[in-house]
Amino acid sequence: MERIQQLVWRVDGFRQVVEECELRDLGFTGSRFTWERHRNTRNWVCERLDRVLTTSQWVLLFPKAQVHHLEVANSDHSALFLSLGVSVIRYAPVPFRFENAWLKEIDIEEAVLEAWSCGREKPIGNRIAICGNFLKE
Template identity: 25%
Template sequence: MEDFNNWIHQGGLVEMRSKGNNYSWCNGQSGLARSWAKLDRVFMDVPLFSSFLNAICSYLPRTTSDHSPMVIEFKMDPFSYGPSPFRFQQMWVDHPQFLYCIRQVWSETVVGQGLSKLAMKLKKTKVALREWNKHIFGHTTKHINALERHIEELDHKLHINWDEATERDLLISAAELDIWIRREDTRLSQMAKIKWQMEGDRNTKFFHACLANKRRKRVMDMRCSNDADSNILCSVPTLNEVFSALSSIPSNSAPGPDGFGL
């Protein structure tokens, strides 16, 4: 059983949501000898889960068998529409050109006062960071795959005929690959809201499994029956409350609704 659980974890498999009977098996005995268990489960790998976040398994009533029939429905995500929202990436902070990009945006003159001026600057910052990210980073996985192929080719050349220039290129490419791998680790851990990483192990399947689970958990309804709590939610925060909230945000936290921080 432990080996099977390790296999599920290593494969990054996620259990499909289910509805219907709580138990999928019954021994068919009578009285105190009767027992139930959930023996039948459905697991999905990350690529399939990412495509069908609303996939669900239905346990139907048992008839002639001691196991409940299972019906699997693959449903597309109804919330997937429009352009992807802005999300601040922690990996940007370590880039030497990041602060220069921010300073350029915030040095521009903006018409307005107070919070309206701040909102306009943040809006401009989003646009600038989107373009900067596209130009500097692009897709991190594509950079990693390209560097890995290039390193493999250089290593093959060195095995055939050693050359100082080739080995120097190999060392430079390996250092660059390490930088991009760390950036990808930071991006995945931030998106999965994981505040720790395994040293020396990217554990990409684990991060993707966490991401798949996060995507399917959505708040569908919120209610506040306490009038005092409702008044607090609608009140204007003080400067000390704002400062305290900003100071409590961890450096590697996942972006909030505005795309900048929780």
């Protein structure tokens, strides 16, 4: 009886925290249950114990997030996989911009001449790019 009272106390405490923090269940895809015991017997028990709780602010940051229940061979709990649904953002390279401060460098003229002569047979756009790469270094 004492053990049951402890469990009820813990569950009530957990529910209180969820309510006070305004957490919400993110839902899931996959099997309805995340825990099972005594599979393939008369005493088989299964429940959805594991879940992902979020705030409404978090959901605004990741509106495409999804939880997937994955089966695991060596555990009585399913693995939870949280997919944020976010694409990898690819940034375009920053275009070359000449910095006037480079004119104060002692060897700027030498660096430009060296870079310019490296691409002597190349089109003007390529020569400018080679020169820009030299100057960035």
